[in-house]
Amino acid sequence: xxxxxxxxxxxxxxxxxxxxxxxxxxxxxxxxxxxxxxxxxxxxxxxxxxxxxxxxxxxxxxxxxxxxxxxxxxxxxxxxxxxxxxxxxxxxxxxxxxxxxxxxxxxxxxx
Amino acid sequence: xxxxxxxxxxxxxxxxxxxxxxxxxxxxxxxxxxxxxxxxxxxxxxxxxxxxxxxxxxxxxxxxxxxxxxxxxxxxxxxxxxxxxxxxxxxxxxxxxxxxxxxxxxxxxxxxxxxx
Numbered sequence: 001x002x003x004x005x006x007x008x009x010x011x012x013x014x015x016x017x018x019x020x021x022x023x024x025x026x027x028x029x030x031x032x033x034x035x036x037x038x039x040x041x042x043x044x045x046x047x048x049x050x051x052x053x054x055x056x057x058x059x060x061x062x063x064x065x066x067x068x069x070x071x072x073x074x075x076x077x078x079x080x081x082x083x084x085x086x087x088x089x090x091x092x093x094x095x096x097x098x099x100x101x102x103x104x105x106x107x108x109x110x111x
Numbered sequence: 112x113x114x115x116x117x118x119x120x121x122x123x124x125x126x127x128x129x130x131x132x133x134x135x136x137x138x139x140x141x142x143x144x145x146x147x148x149x150x151x152x153x154x155x156x157x158x159x160x161x162x163x164x165x166x167x168x169x170x171x172x173x174x175x176x177x178x179x180x181x182x183x184x185x186x187x188x189x190x191x192x193x194x195x196x197x198x199x200x201x202x203x204x205x206x207x208x209x210x211x212x213x214x215x216x217x218x219x220x221x222x223x224x225x226x227x
Contacts, residue, residue: 036218044154044202044218086154098144098167099204099216103153 003027004089006102013077014110021072021105023061023087032090033070034099035061039083047072047085057081077109113138116185117203117219124193124226132188132222136205143186144216145178148200157201160186193226200224 005024013019025031035047048056050063050070061072070087087102116135124130136143145157147170156170160180171178175193180186190197200223204216 043220044204046216098156098159100156101146101154 003100004087004102006087006105008105010106012108015079016076019074019077021085023070025068025089027089034088035072036086037083079109082107082109115205115217115219117222122222122224126226127192130190130193130224132201133185134203134219135185137217140205140207142206143180144204145188146202195226198224198226
């Protein structure tokens with residue numbers, strides 16, 4: 001069963017427009033969720049994690065347990081935000097700990 | 112702290128050869144994870160290791176692929192008799208002990224394997 005769903009494979013917006021990258025999860029325990037970003041041909045970097053409720057590069061994400069969502073938002077997109085974004089769920093069970101990633105959303109911010 | 116180090120960055124192998132990918136976790140991290148990223152695909156979990164132990168290899172192909180994380184030295188992902196379909200970016204990540212669940216991972220820069 002797919003635990004992390006990112007319904008949009010591609011998302012294109014204009015500079016200055018709001019952007020929302022969707023992420024839904026399925027998990028029976030108390031979820032811990034993350035957003036990772038991968039700029040062109042670079043390593044994945046942690047963007048933010050829900051547990052710290054931080055805002056990085058203007059991005060925020062709120063965990064909505066009722067809707068089982070963790071959408072990533074930014075009010076005004078910039079061209080340098082163009083990248084691949086992955087939502088990830090931390091799974092734990094016994095001694096098994098791992099991140100399960102969604103398939104990613106490629107965000108393109110047009111000038 | 113040098114972060115997660117992967118080498119080589121790029122690896123070209125002919126069909127049938129062996130590929131060995133190395134990953135040194137961040138200092139103080141005892142958990143290593145390998146992921147594969149196929150062209151235009153997301154990250155696929157392969158294997159999760161702790162020192163001298165394979166914890167979860169549910170994402171590893173049943174044949175030709177193996178991984179280890181010895182007591183000394185880096186973690187190794189080994190692909191025997193490579194085929195063109197093995198061409199991908201292979202990312203390693205590490206995390207501290209399981210007590211710090213909110214930490215997430217730190218990723219390496221990846222090894223891009225090309226099978227010709």
